[in-house]
Amino acid sequence: MTFAKLGGTALATVLAGAVMIGTAGAETLRLSQNTGDTTTWQKGAEKFGELISEATGGEIEVRVFPNAQLAGGDQMRQAEMVGRGALDLVVTSAINVTPLVPEMAAFSLPYLYADYDQVDATTQGAPGETLAGILAEKGIIVLAWGENGFREVTNNLRPIQAPEDMKGLNMRVAGPMYIDVMNALGANPQQMQWSETLTALQQGVVDGQENPIGAVIIPQQVYEMQKYMTTWHYSYDPIFLGISQKKWDGYDAETQQKLRAAAQEAMAWQRQISREATASGIEFLREKGMEVHEPSAEELAAFKEATQPAFDAWAAKVGPELVQSFQTAIDGA
Template sequence: MTFGKLITTAAMAVALCAPGIASAETFRLSSETNENSSRTQGAERFAELLDEASGGDMTVKVFPNAVLTGGDQLKQGEMLARGSLDFSVTSAITISTLVPEMSAFSLPYLFSGYDEVDAAVNGPAGEEMARIMEEHDLKLLAWGESGFRELTNSKRPIRTPEDLAGLKIRVAGPMFIDVMSELGANPQQIQWTETFSALQQGVVDGQENPIGAVIIPQRVYEVQKYITNWHYSYDPAFLMMSLAKWEALDPEQQEMIQTAATEAMDWQKELTREQTEEGIQLLKDEGMEVYDPTPEELEAFAEAAKPAFDLWADKVGRDLVELFTQTPES
């Protein structure tokens, strides 16, 4: 299920169709993953929907692989806040250096499944995160999904925390350094755009990422032999916009953008979950050894990671973490 990438070459043009829009405008959207990932495909879907809704008066050019930030995905949020970029489809991990509260999503074993995830992003926790984003000059338009992060490596099957001892694992940020250290691994923080070559050259032994959104489209299976489906951390994707540019739009433009964003990210989340479900067999077909831990083994991982959970729950705020654990009835 793919959609063609919308590429526009005109920088500005006179608008003739949509009422209330004085001139046609081309926006730039940055995605740090490649064209095959569901995140970038969600961005392209947004571009198509917005172009259609505006009669061609608001178009979006999608730039994958964080090319607008020189391959540094961590700069996307900063550039967006300054107004140097218009849109970004990114993840909680990527934005957490700018918005530390986003680290709450990544707490180890915070969620046990999709029902808890959906309740969080569609409830008070998601609303609070959108409010916090605005304090950083970012407009959170819609939630999508990267997914639960699974562990791959080139050395051996991982069934217990002890199996991680000494393995060099690529991680995306400070929380994951603490988590992997507690689990006995040797964490290495590396930009995602540099990770494949680091795995290929043996600079690191493994990495952790969602199956559907990253491991398969980024062809991680070409340089990794083992995967453990331990669901230890969840990473949402989301579409965000420069708050200043959002506030400069008229209500009609805002409505079109919001509607297109919601529809595109709902589609992106569904696609990601389909790709994840189907991806296990693909990884087996590609020669990976897939291991699904027992409930007892998962509990052992969670217990080993608990010191890191407590440390980071205190950093992001226990009140905020409590919002993530509320059920719809509570």
């Protein structure tokens, strides 16, 4: 039985039960994540639960809730809820936090990175620490950075080989910056919860969407609803495992150390499985019947040029200094 399949009343009963289960002195922390229960986000969160249970001899247990259901299905609300202590833990991605912390959009500026080494130089380097500091001011302690990945575009109408091919497509997007990117490409973007997107794709309410291959597209079987994919790598989206500062402050240094170590190990593993699934993913998706276009360097340059207005607008919004610190980390990779 998964929580995703439970209705509201049944869920409340299970939640009440969850508080009472367990050994004396043990506590169960609730972790919210906003993808389905088959993704690498879910697996990384569950791995964290196993590791922290082991490290604390069962004193701390973690219960993972998919589809942002603890936030009423609203994926953008999770971060704010963790910030005020209404949720203990969260696994969510940068773009979801931009309503609370616009600076998070720096990670995902269009065509910022050429490869994973450059990505790692930001999430695991000084920019990651800077953003963790800003999130801490909102009551969210970042324990570790993980990976959603390079977001690739899919749709049901036609192959996308040039910016012009995006014109008029009804595109589901997760958050504000991607609206600007899609507008720059001439598409019709629409903000929608991820948990509602699969149905919307199935029913043709939208023509397309964009998400990473290994972390989301394959585990959530987007290939069942979409014919065309272009690996345009237009935006990288990191995830993080965060804990409410209110919880954090209640632990002694040793427990805090255990939480951080468990999160680091779980998210390192989560990054690895996401990358492995992405590496073998194109072949898998072709086998499933998707038509996958891998753009040439020239084609990528055309997408980059077309999305430049959105880059400029968001670089101004997050602040030139922050963008420069990302660029410095990237140049040193």
